[in-house]
Amino acid sequence: MGKRDGQRGAAVEGARTRRFVRALPVLMIAAGAVVDLMTAPNVSAIPLFAAAPLIAAPFFSLASTVRTAGAALLVVVVIRAAHGTIGRVAPLTELLTLVTVSALALVINGVVRRGNEQLASARVIAETAMRAVLPTPDDRIGGLLVAARYEAAQADEFVGGDLFAIVDTPFGVRLVVGDVRGKGLEAVGAVAVVIGAFREAAEQESSLEGVAQRLERALAREGVRRGGLDSVEGFVTAVLAEIPAGSDVLRIVNRGHPEPILLHADGRLQVLAPGVPALPIGMGLGVWPDRSDEWTMPAGATLLVFTDGLSEARDARGAFYDPADRLRGRIFPGPEELLSALTDDVRLHTGGRSTDDMALLAVGRPARGQKGPRKTVKIVGRDGG
Template sequence: MGKRDGRRRGAAGNARSRRFVRVLPALMLCAGVVFDLVTPPQVTAVPLFAAAPLIAAPFFSLAGTVRVGVVAVLLVLAIRISDGVLAKVVPVTDLLTLVTVAVLALVINSVVRRGNEQLASARVIAETAMRAVLPTPEDRIGGLLVAARYEAAQADEFVGGDLYAVADTPYGVRLVVGDVRGKGLDAVAAVAVVIGAFREAAEQEMSLEGVAQRLERALARESSRRGGLDSMEGFVTAVLAEIPVGSDTLRVVNRGHPEPLLLHADGVLEVLAPTVPALPLGMGLGAQPDRSDEWTLPAGAMFLAFTDGLTEARDAKGVFYDPAARLRGRLFPGPDELLSALTDDVRLHTGGRSTDDLALLAVGRPARGQQERRRTVKIVRRDSE
């Protein structure tokens, strides 16, 4: 309810701002006419008339800016004719000044429109690239329930360094959630490298530690090819996890990433802290071997991984969002409902303000009741066939 009210207030505020901007040039023209009527002829209202096309230039179309400029010139011309002072030096200078300003407003309008078109084109290209390398996973992979979310810091952007991927492999379901240092197209390129290397390694490497090392080597190769770590955004924090086929074991390798959570069906919550902290990918090659930690993922439990856009979200008083404290004791039907509630809650915590992108990935083992229902549906379908 709070989120919807906040969105309504934000949308209403934006609508009011747009309406005010649309009528502001007309208000300036009216103010110029009134000012001229109540002041002596030697007092000029040209600054008010000149302001109208300048205000219109960044916000109106080219035709709209032309109309505002023409109306401003005609009004000044009509006022000077009615005053009988058009032929004098000062009124002529005022008129020439207004015409010059109107022409400059057209130039400004053209520059702003061209810049907006280029920005829109760059955003479309970046978003297309990001969606290509970061597709939404299927809601059921390897017998597990899966849900993912990507929340951009800006409402109209989908470009950043947060990443997630899930793969159904011969060794079980494997997943990665990571955060590349930086934003923009360079970050998208780094995301593509990490996800591409993960999908290949997840199919080929026998151990989760081996997958982590493949990612490390892929980043090192790409960094060397581009001439240094800075060109590849420096490093990537990541959590890799694995649920082997036919097992309730959960293996996790944490490379400098926020600690994921394990939510049990009874509301109990575990913070999956690594036994031995490790450096992010891109910083720890050869430093020490990766080591996975093991937990149990029973029926009805869910594994939740996220980027630091969640843990570094602050409220108006600067208090950080604590997902473990906010989720402990709460029950959710499945991963999708969990992520929906989590994004709503963090948005409520920050008041809709966000300074960093946020990626969330939840994987759950269906409860026994859900498994039985799926078996029943399969049997019914086979009988009907």
């Protein structure tokens, strides 16, 4: 209900805004005609007529802007002819002013249209890049059930610094969920560096700590290539996890990231806080060695890893969303159902007003006889677009 209500409210508000903008140039022309007809001939409403094409220019098509300018000119000519003043200097000056403003409106319309075309092209490129960097994971990897989501804060913003990846390696299933500082195509580039380094290191490094250090070095090389990234701009918060095959062991290295949650089949919940807090990747190279923490992940349990777009989502009163509190005691058939319920719940909490992207990755150890449904990963906006 929360998702549908948020989408319905946003759609209604957007429709009202569009109707108002569509009607505004007509209202300006009508108001100008009323003022001119109801007042003395020496009183001019030309500012109202001039405003009509200027308002239409950034929102209407070229043809609609031309029609608006033409309508404003026609009304002014008819009124001046009715007053018998069309041949006088002042009305002619007003008409010249309106023609000039209309020409300026057409120029503005052309600039806006070209800008919109360029922006649309950039968005397509950005979305394509994001989908290439964050490919859809299989629903079963190394015998584990997998579900992933990337949700953009806005329908027209598909690019951010959130990331996830999961691979089956000789050392078990390994995954990373992280958040690169920044937005835009530069953030996508950094995401690509981190995920590329993770996929390579996950196959080669015998320990999860070794994978984390490989990511450190990869990010340091990227900083040198880009002319140097300081400790404020070049960091990545991340959780790396490892689930060895045939074992109920769960290992985690947390580098300054929100704490993952382990949901048990009976509704119990654990917040997996690191034993020793660590700095984000890119800020802790050489400061101390990474140390993984170990937990037990029995059959039927699901690991949930997320970015701060979830844990820092606020409601209308400014209260943060607490995933542990909202999920405690609840039981889900599998990772996909967990993420569906979670994304609906956070929309209900925020009223659809979230301003940060969020990446979610859920990995479940199947209970006996459990099967994983087919699914897809979506990159969507808060209004469902």
